[in-house]
Amino acid sequence: MPVGTAATVKGLTPDDLRAFDTRIVLANTYHLWLRPGRDTIEELGGLHAFMSWDRNILTDSGGFQVFSLESRRVLAESGVRFRSHLDGSEHEFTPENVVAFQEALGVDVAMALDVCVKLPAELAEVDEAVRLTTRWAERCAAARRRPDTQLFGIVQGGLDEGARERSAAGLLPLDLPGYAIGGLSVGESREELYRMARFTAALLPVEKPRYLMGVGTIRDLIAAVDAGVDMFDCVYPTRCGRNGRALTRDGDLAIRNAGFTRDPRPLDATCTCAVCATYSRAYISHLFRAEEMLGPRLLSYHNLARLAQLMSEAREAIAAGTWAAFRDRQAVTL
């Protein structure tokens, strides 16, 4: 899922996203709650109409963002109070109001409010986060009013297998239409990420979407698909796009490098996107050196298109029963 935190995938239009067959984008409850706010989006006809996106939208619950605020939030059984990073104003998220907000926006997939812990953490803290995440998921499920909004639960539990098991065991009785693996990709090692993603994915029903939050890079996507994960979101492709980093089959390119200034080749010779069909590395390198805004636009487009192609190829390989061979062929970038 391309990330459109503030109701826009940075620099790209819905037409761009459809051009490489994007089916769902992610937006963010925390950011949209603060700006432009629920009333504005409702008045404009809901989030799809507001951002002119007619396909699926998933909103993160805001749990992750609020817990990133650290000193500016107070956690209680009822919910979490926090101060806006924009203007310091006070707000509270509860399981109920976060579900109501996402339903008011009319999103297709809403995420339950969860409690993230900063790693490393004591097991007691991890267990308390799991307990509260479970309780809040129950309250989120009870607060649902719209049958057309799919509520996903989020498995927490840090890097502890027992805690992950307890979290999954608490959520599965709710029979939610999908489950996410949260609390990872927050600074732990790649090996820990892969181990916990694989362990947790195996706890979740194979017939429902399994979503690894905050991932990622080409190698992380391949590893997570191998672990059974179906959905991802990450700012990585668009952030790289803004910073001059191109994702290619031969690894990442720092497009400002002197070696690209006269390189007539496309970013990635195997890529079928419009940017690779149209522009040379030399031109895109020039755009970044001249600090031209077309550079981030073109590179964000390519990076997202590149990951969309990768996932499309992964689906084909799985369907054809050739996943292992496909996975191993990607090893060059791992």
Add this chain to the structure above:
Amino acid sequence: MPVGTAATVKGLTPDDLRAFDTRIVLANTYHLWLRPGRDTIEELGGLHAFMSWDRNILTDSGGFQVFSLESRRVLAESGVRFRSHLDGSEHEFTPENVVAFQEALGVDVAMALDVCVKLPAELAEVDEAVRLTTRWAERCAAARRRPDTQLFGIVQGGLDEGARERSAAGLLPLDLPGYAIGGLSVGESREELYRMARFTAALLPVEKPRYLMGVGTIRDLIAAVDAGVDMFDCVYPTRCGRNGRALTRDGDLAIRNAGFTRDPRPLDATCTCAVCATYSRAYISHLFRAEEMLGPRLLSYHNLARLAQLMSEAREAIAAGTWAAFRDRQAVTL
């Protein structure tokens, strides 16, 4: 002509430009000379191939930019030496090397090297600039090698009618395929701009393109077309686009204003562009408030499309013999 100083109309792709029937863009000799440089552009197949633009390109000669450097340039009969604003490196423009550069880039219209004076100026200084501009135009004409590059001359003369007459009289014997009116839109009053544009346009052959450099706004375009001008360039629509100012039939809108935050209407109800067909003022206002890069992209697109529509309508009105009525209908924005 949308301005693409550094081989990119800021934020937009060639596809965008073609969508509102752009036939020619402007690029800049001074900027491209310094970065990425002639060798790179030639090696990539010329400026059209480099920036993936298959329609016309006009390059300004760099005269205006060099004279803006003031303390960093030295003017002589032979040419003008200057230091790069990027790295302080020394360069020289001569009539001959500026023509050779533009021909090497393969542009469709090349501008002669001219001498701009800062206004207000003594008549002696204006006259000397006219003399040198005439002499340099002769040298530019003699330096031409490619029959497919059209060389335009530039009429100087500040705000003095006699100097403008002497400048035009010096250039017309060269029988160039087009003539520009330079040295205006540099801080003089709107009345002076209109008066000098009208006076100078009348000195130039009606059967050849007359190009008013550095103009402009909707009201300036209407006034200049009324004076007989055929071509324009200005950073105004794209600069406004980046800064949150929308050009509309009802005047400019500062899109960040609180009044637009819940406004479901398009930027301009009479505009046929893709942005007006797709997005609300509320959404674009949100993008600017959230400092999202899609905002400048969408607004730059709309502003250029809006001016393209205005010029298209002007051509139709002139062809239909209804120009005066059309001009007077635009008075609401004048």
